[in-house]
Amino acid sequence: MKTNIFNMTLSQYKEIARDLGNKINAGLKEDGKEIACLPTYINPGKDFEGKVLALDWGGTNFRASIVQFKKGEEPEILENLKKPLSAKETAGFAQNDLFNAMADLIAQLKELDPQVTHIGYCFSYPAESTLGGDAVLLRWTKEIYIPEMLDKQVGRPLMEYLNTYPGMKEKTQFQTIKVVNDTIACLFAGLAQPGYDSYIGLIVGTGTNMAALIHKDQIEKLNKSYSGGDLIPVNLESGNLVPSLLSGTMVGQYMTEIDKKVDEYSNNHGSQLFEKAISGGYLGSIFCNTFPEIALESKFDGEKLTNIMSFPAIYKEEYVAVARSIYDRSAKLVAASLAGLVLVLADYNGTKQSYNKNIANICLAADGSLFWSEDKNGADYNQLVSDHLHNYLAAFGLNHIHVYTSRLNDANLIGSAIAALS
Incomplete structure (x- = not known):
């Protein structure tokens, strides 16, 4: 049956x-x-202060938010906007079409000001992390397909586009961008809960994936130039x-x-x-x-x-x-x-x-x-x-x-x- x-x-x-x-x-x-098993060369810290631009693109919607950190307090989302950006909306897109759709939403953030110079980008597609905190796109999933972006940096081109977008100079100029997978972002958020022996990040939505903190001794391919901690965030794909x-x-x-x-x-x-x-x-x-x-x-x-x-x-x-x-x-x-x-x-x-x-x-x-x-x-x-x-x-x-x-x-x-x- x-x-x-x-x-x-x-x-x-x-x-x-x-x-x-x-x-x-x-x-x-x-x-x-x-x-x-893609190592993420970002060592999550704590006791931050300041405001950042947080982006999230996972296959259905694109979200742009301003997140504020104060010592000793939980992070606060001051503003959060979103728009549909799925396979349907991106059909036939070139890279600049995608960036323009994202920039249009980001520019609408009222909390975006000169204090916001750092970007955290949750990019939920297979990408290899680089030592500077950026990532290189390996392949598309979830029926998204923009071929010219394959094997290219994910973060820096977007940041450069945003800095030249009409009206952005009057608001701020971004200095850095860090790119993480959604499972890594979930993993980082989970670290706020202390007392566990190990941590796993899991996504089961439009797509699915896992991430974990894995001891560097278990990662033979780890870039020898990386000088972060003993536990490495790894996006498994x-x-x-x-x-x-x-x-x-x-x-x-x-x-x-x-x-x-x-x-x-x-x-x-x-x-x-x-x-x-x-x-x-x-x-x-x-x-x-x-x-x-x-x-x-x-x-x-x-x-x-x-x-x-x-x-x-x-x-x-x-x-x-x-x-x-x-x-x-x-x-x-x-x-x-x-x-x-x-x-x-x-x-x-x-x-x-x-x-x-x-x-x-x-x-x-x-x-x-x-x-x-x-x-x-x-x-x-x-x-x-x-x-x-x-x-x-x-x-x-x-x-x-x-x-x-x-x-x-x-x-x-x-x-x-x-x-x-x-």
């Missing part, structure tokens, strides 16, 4: 976790691996995982024929396969391809999928069951990916003598519309992830490790603002 095609066993989820852990370790050793099958006969053990159709119709065929099985930007497509005979609205996304589960009386029983299967599988895959990352943080290789017993309490700073979505007739997504994660850790014999989920308001903006002053 269609309700069963998305079911998987505990052993399969464990294999995904183990496979991701192995591929994270491979990505920490050298570049060009399936899991990129985990959405690109293709779990290996023991039989080796399929692309990925979680992939059904439906998943293959979703990938085939995407503009980045063959990449981000894990993301396409998990994130809100694709769950609607999975459902639509399961029932191609149904006439559904053009933007049928993860939010619409949860509506089917929350209001089952107005939908066919089969539709509700399949929607829940897709939703549950997504949460279980996220839990498996988190378990794989915990294996790396605990330096676990399958023997009880090998893991780092200092890792017991982990803070999971999570963000994203799908992760915090609610199911009115069942467990919410974040609870599903937490329950399955601890089941998987127990199956690995790591019962002593507890992962505590933290919901942070405006994590991307606060995290990128912290980066701006680091």
